[in-house]
Amino acid sequence: MRISFLLHNAYGIGGTIRSTFNLAAALAEQHDVEIVSVLRHRDAPTMGAPAGVVLRPLVDLRPGSPDYDGEDPRHALPARVFPRADGRHRQYSRLTDERIGRYLTTLDAEVVVGTRPGLNVHIARQAHRAAVRVGQEHLTLSNHGFRLRHEIRHRYPFLDALTTVTEADASAYCRFGPRSMRVEAIPNSVPAAYGAPADGTGKVVVAAGRLTPAKRYDLLVRAFAQVVAAHPDWQLRIFGSGDTTGNERAALSALIDGLGLSGSAHLMGNAHPLEPEWAKGSLAVSTSDRESFGMTLVEAMRCGLPVVSTDCPVGPREIIEDGVDGRLVRPGDADAVAAALLGLVADEELRRRMGAAALRNSARFDPAHIAERHLDLYRQLLRRGPGRRGPGPVREAAHRARVRAIDTAHALRSTARGTLKKSGAAGPGDGRRVPA
Incomplete structure (x- = not known):
């Protein structure tokens, strides 16, 4: 073929x-x-x-x-x-x-x-x-x-x-x-990791993905502050880069410094390949407000890490079996993330058992299958x-006319928002989704 x-x-x-x-x-x-x-x-x-x-x-x-x-x-x-x-x-x-x-x-x-x-x-x-x-x-x-x-x-x-x-x-x-x-x-x-899987002994929590607001790394840093308070020998490593402005990275760096975590929480930048970095950890974590799938969740599991993830629409719940190979927690809840992490940080045997289940269960995502x-x-x-x-010429013409009308309406709304912004007023529709 x-x-x-x-x-x-x-x-x-x-x-x-x-x-x-x-x-x-x-x-x-x-x-x-x-x-x-x-x-x-x-x-x-x-x-x-x-x-x-x-x-x-x-x-x-x-x-x-x-x-x-x-x-x-x-x-x-x-x-x-x-x-x-x-x-x-x-x-x-x-x-x-x-x-x-x-x-x-x-x-x-x-x-x-x-x-x-x-x-x-x-x-x-x-x-x-x-x-x-x-x-x-x-x-x-x-x-x-x-x-x-x-x-x-x-x-x-x-x-x-x-x-x-x-x-x-x-x-x-x-x-x-x-x-x-x-x-x-x-x-x-996601292919199988080419190196040895994590053995559950590394005192490192790993997260990976673009540094964007939708990933809610601010929530993760606040949750990890609770982990460090009880287990100061653990570290958080966040891999990934953001947009060209670097605003998200700067905000996260300031948050880490403000919480006194500069020696425990680290923004690592991009790493390719990422498998060796997963394997150095014992836990993976995702605190996203939304995911389309969750590639990094599967990558972590294929390296033998249990995953703590927010149960956001739509991907994590189709990847993680709560209590078996990871934990699913309420989105936007730093305390819930911290509690799930603390439960696994404090119990090495549970981490090993969930890590083995993650490695086993993630095989269903093997490229051959x-x-x-x-x-x-x-x-x-x-x-x-x-x-x-x-669609035929009649339907195509109708579609093009509809697209022109939508674009015109969109341009008018954008102009109205700009006018409101200049005047200092807040109008409906000012909120914008931030792409993941």
């Missing part, structure tokens, strides 16, 4: 990149697999190229490269096909529209897979008629704003299938979308043959 993945930027760092690489490498053991990266900003992938997979970029943004596309005039014009409602729209252009369109209309793969909403829209609109079209959702439906949900409702029925990473999100899409839209829940895959589930879906779709292609 020939399978092609369309990825935003294979040369960066992120959960979607990691999960796509894991799946592609597993599929490449028996099939012809390529990853097409829309953008390229560095010579080699930060996370390492997956074995046996052809990696092909479409737009080269490396200054000094002989293939540099940054000065192409089309790169300065906003994209028309990639939907404006997708949060990555500013990175897309008429040039990406053209390159993606050329790739999709000429591809010879039997299955083409998109990995974010904007790319799924490209596939639904432009992929070769003979190819099976599959969209992947790595976030959640609830994470998307009204404008993007409108685009999804219109375009996704022209995919042959959509896969989500949790059952909860699959149910949300089934309730949201038309009956004709096929939705399958298939979790992300997850790849087989994707292959089962692809085979079913190939036997059925490609489904509907395009």
